Amino acid sequence: MNKITTIDLGSNSFRVLIYDCTNHKILDEYNEVVGMADGVNDTGLISIEAQRRVVDAINKSIEKLKYEPNKAVCVTTAAMRMANNSKEVLDYFKKHCDVDFKIIDGQEEARLTLLAVQYALKRENIDSSNFILLDIGGGSTEIIVNKGAEYFSKSFNFGIVTLTQKYFSKDELISQLEVYKRDIKAFLDSLDIDLNPFTFVATAGTPTTIAAIKLGQDFFHYDKEKVNGSTVNLYDLEDCLNIFKNETKENITKLVGKGRVEFIEVGVFIYKSIFEVLEKNESIVLDDGLREGVAIDFCIKSKLA
Known part of the structure; x- marks a missing residue:
């Protein structure tokens, strides 16, 4: 069985997936609200409190799902696109959790979400x-x-x-x-x-x-x-x-x-x-x-x- 771990760090939610590539099935998952965009409108920054919530969520997900964080495919979206301190935040996550997040633009976010929905519609x-x-x-x-x-x-x-x-x-x-x-x-x-x-x-x-x-x-x-x-x-x-x-x-x-x-x-x-x-x-x-x-x-x- 070939499996992959993916992480979606959104503006409010943190979601991890263990996925079976061979059979296209979800093996396990972890979800938590982290409120990453909290305050971004006013300050233009991801707050240190939000960063700590994300680190805590990553560590809890690793403990629950038993995955290797440096091998996960990790993406992050709108809040990180808007924030002026995104590079520092990503460095913080790498230092404390050994995860490499890639900031994807709206077009790529749409393409990947569409791909998932196409598969889901066929499944249903x-x-x-x-x-x-x-x-x-x-x-x-x-x-x-x-x-x-x-x-x-x-x-x-x-x-x-x-x-x-x-x-x-x-x-x-x-x-x-x-x-x-x-x-x-x-x-x-x-x-x-x-x-x-x-x-x-x-x-x-x-x-x-x-x-x-x-x-x-x-x-x-x-x-x-x-x-x-x-x-x-x-x-x-x-x-x-x-x-x-x-x-x-x-x-x-x-x-x-x-x-x-x-x-x-x-x-x-x-x-x-x-x-x-x-x-x-x-x-x-x-x-x-x-x-x-x-x-x-x-x-x-x-x-x-």
């Missing part, structure tokens, strides 16, 4: 020829249009963490999202493709959390096998917004997990905005994302698959 026996993919991250949001053997993508410079920390009222948030909606529509219109028959697919923490809540799951009883291939519609988003508005912080934490409570409502508003731009009624939800794409890409290029 869902047509993977024509679809629109939404990936809501902590510091950026990717929109990808897959049309047969070609795709078109754009990374937008907003995410659940950055928007939460930038806007302090619901009205301000909605007003800014209207601007982003126009930007997204302009990108889609520029493609000159009839997107009406295209399937709407969404990945990352916000869509999977909403799907899990719809299925009666919470953070501590999350079953991605049931989440994968499930659907979410606009009514489900409204139901979640009502839950987040009326439930206690303790109950919301049970539903979405520690470190996500303050961001999840903004994530729902972003998701809702994309529904409106696309004029879609529902989306398919998948748990697969960047770390799976990194693994699959490595397996293919190394001819281990």
